[in-house]
Amino acid sequence: MSGTAPLKRLYIKTYGCQMNVYDSERMADVLAPLGYGVTDSPEGADLVVLNTCHIREKATEKVYSELGQIKMLKREKQAAGGGTMTIAVAGCVAQAEGEEILRRQPAVDLVVGPQSYHQLPELIARAHRARGERLAADFAADEKFDALTAERRPTGVSAFLTVQEGCDKFCTFCVVPYTRGAEWSRPAEAIEAEARSLAGQGVREVTLLGQNVNAYAGEGGLAGLVRRLARIEGLDRIRYTTSHPRDMDEALIAAHAEVPELMPYLHLPVQSGSDRILKAMNRAHTAESYRRLIEKIRAARPDIAISGDFIVGFPGERDADFEATLQLIRDVGYASAFSFKYSRRPGTPASALPGQVAEEVKDERLTRLLALLEAQQQAFNERQAGRVLPVLFEKPGRHPGQIIGRSPYLQAVHATAPDRLIGQIVPVRIESAARNSLAGVLDLETA
Ligand code: 5AD
Ligand code: SF4
Numbered sequence: 001m002s003g004t005a006p007l008k009r010l011y012i013k014t015y016g017c018q019m020n021v022y023d024s025e026r027m028a029d030v031l032a033p034l035g036y037g038v039t040d041s042p043e044g045a046d047l048v049v050l051n052t053c054h055i056r057e058k059a060t061e062k063v064y065s066e067l068g069q070i071k072m073l074k075r076e077k078q079a080a081g082g083g084t085m086t087i088a089v090a091g092c093v094a095q096a097e098g099e100e101i102l103r104r105q106p107a108v109d110l111v112v113g114p115q116s117y118h119q120l121p122e123l124i125a126r127a128h129r130a131r132g133e134r135l136a137a138d139f140a141a142d143e144k145f146d147a148l149t150a151e152r153r154p155t156g157v158s159a160f161l162t163v164q165e166g167c168d169k170f171c172t173f174c175v176v177p178y179t180r181g182a183e184w185s186r187p188a189e190a191i192e193a194e195a196r197s198l199a200g201q202g203v204r205e206v207t208l209l210g211q212n213v214n215a216y217a218g219e220g221g222l223a224g225l226v227r228r229l230a231r232i233e234g235l236d237r238i239r240y241t242t243s244h245p246r247d248m249d250e251a252l253i254a255a256h257a258e259v260p261e262l263m264p265y266l267h268l269p270v271q272s273g274s275d276r277i278l279k280a281m282n283r284a285h286t287a288e289s290y291r292r293l294i295e296k297i298r299a300a301r302p303d304i305a306i307s308g309d310f311i312v313g314f315p316g317e318r319d320a321d322f323e324a325t326l327q328l329i330r331d332v333g334y335a336s337a338f339s340f341k342y343s344r345r346p347g348t349p350a351s352a353l354p355g356q357v358a359e360e361v362k363d364e365r366l367t368r369l370l371a372l373l374e375a376q377q378q379a380f381n382e383r384q385a386g387r388v389l390p391v392l393f394e395k396p397g398r399h400p401g402q403i404i405g406r407s408p409y410l411q412a413v414h415a416t417a418p419d420r421l422i423g424q425i426v427p428v429r430i431e432s433a434a435r436n437s438l439a440g441v442l443d444l445e446t447a
Contacts, residue, residue, distance in 0.1 A: 010036035011045040015062065016053025018241065019180075019209050020091055022160040024051045027090065027117050029152055034121055042073055047086045047124065052093035054175050056343040063093050064104065071107035086127055088112060088120075092179040114165075114180060115144045145186055152197060157394055157423045158237075158406070159203045163191050163218070163225065164210025169244060171271070172282045172349040173314060173342060176211055185210075185217040188225055195229050202423060205237035205263075205392055205406075214243040214252055223251035230261040236425060237392060239410070241267045242309075245285045245293055257300035264301050265335070265410045268294075269309035273328030274321035277314050280353070287328050294332050305335035305380065305409035312369055313342040313362035315353035322365050329372055335380040335409060337373045341366050374435060381411060381433035388443045389413070391428040393421045412437040 014024045028038050042048050048070055053059040074085040088110040089101050095113035102108055109127040166181045216222040238261045272278050273287045341362040344351045391413045393405035403417050415428050428440040
């Protein structure tokens with residue numbers, strides 16, 4: 001060890017999507033050279049970063065209530081003579097609310113939007129000199145990635161890799177085009193270099209991230225990128241999320257048929273099964289075009305697991321529209337899904353629409369939707385029983401002697417096996433299925 005600086009404790013709490021998970025890791029990477037080591041509790045931390053999500057109203061409110069609690073910890077630390085705790089708010093709430101956060105919660109030292117994380121070291125130094133420093137968050141995304149030069153230190157065998165940011169789709173319910181800005185893709189060479197570095201450090205699986213990852217506009221599009229990364233030695237599994245039906249092109253569908261490293265799992269949100277609602281959402285697809293698209297993808301890769309996002313209670317949604325959503329779900333058959341009650345986001349077109357749906361109606365629809373999707377998920381998991389699946393083991397399980405990994409379909413798989421198999425892809429005979437995981441035994445015949 002050469003550094004003499006005492007280790008400072010950094011606590012990062014991440015809300016929302018995988019993009020934020022990736023960004024949080026990168027923040028830890030840029031702060032490491034300043035002596036910050038990651039800790040898993042905010043108590044006594046020198047720097048607390050809340051990496052926030054703005055997608056639904058509740059997500060924003062959670063941030064303010066969390067800040068209230070961290071303020072107490074800040075006071076306690078100071079009172080105990082432990083020095084200052086710097087509090088930073090990052091992510092999409094920071095981008096959207098900006099100075100409003102500093103007004104509402106005076107304990108916050110720093111507000112930094114998603115395009116500006118490379119400036120964190122400098123911002124923190126400034127915040128230590130004077131409270132209230134903040135950054136206008138309208139820097140170009142390419143600048144962010146060029147400037148985030150710190151070497152990545154992956155913590156496991158599966159890693160996220162951001163390839164695209166922002167969204168130009170302007171679904172009428174969504175804040176992302178406003179908080180994350182226009183669609184922008186990283187150059188393929190930079191992504192490949194990062195993937196090679198990850199593979200060299202033992203990463204076996206990457207999940208390519210983007211708000212509209214299948215709109216990746218770098219050389220070769222997403223299909224070309226997948227093929228390029230599939231050639232990297234040691235990188236055995238590639239996933240990508242999240243996609244828009246509009247950008248699911250022939251080349252990408254062909255990659256699902258032809259690239260064995262591309263895992264048979266696709267998150268392809270549809271939001272609603274009613275054409276009237278899809279139109280009001282500005283989704284640029286119909287329920288029928290989505291069904292046909294799924295058929296095409298299944299023709300290329302018959303065992304692919306389909307996952308989706310659904311919104312109930314979009315303004316103007318009637319019973320018949322909701323029934324159409326249930327019918328679409330029955331027709332497609334989902335392996336997993338995320339469902340949300342429509343949440344009115346200030347500044348989005350849908351927030352001003354007439355016909356806002358009553359909360360009780362949303363609750364009732366969500367309950368019915370969840371029951372159907374959960375039954376489908378359970379059925380999908382049960383269909384794996386008796387099969388032998390390649391499992392990438394990731395970590396020790398909760399019970400001694402048990403380890404946990406992922407199937408190609410992203411299901412969690414538990415097995416009794418030695419820790420040394422962590423980081424390896426091992427055939428596992430699936431014996432039982434629950435809604436959220438599978439259990440199996442090592443398949444010694446095929447191993
Ligand atoms: N209300 C409810 N759900 C929303 N989503 C995005 N915006 C809203 C909103 N205003 C959901 C969509 C999207 C997922 C990430 O979050 O289903 O696909
Ligand atoms: Fe939001 Fe629609 Fe863009 Fe997805 S595609 S981020 S839902 S605007």
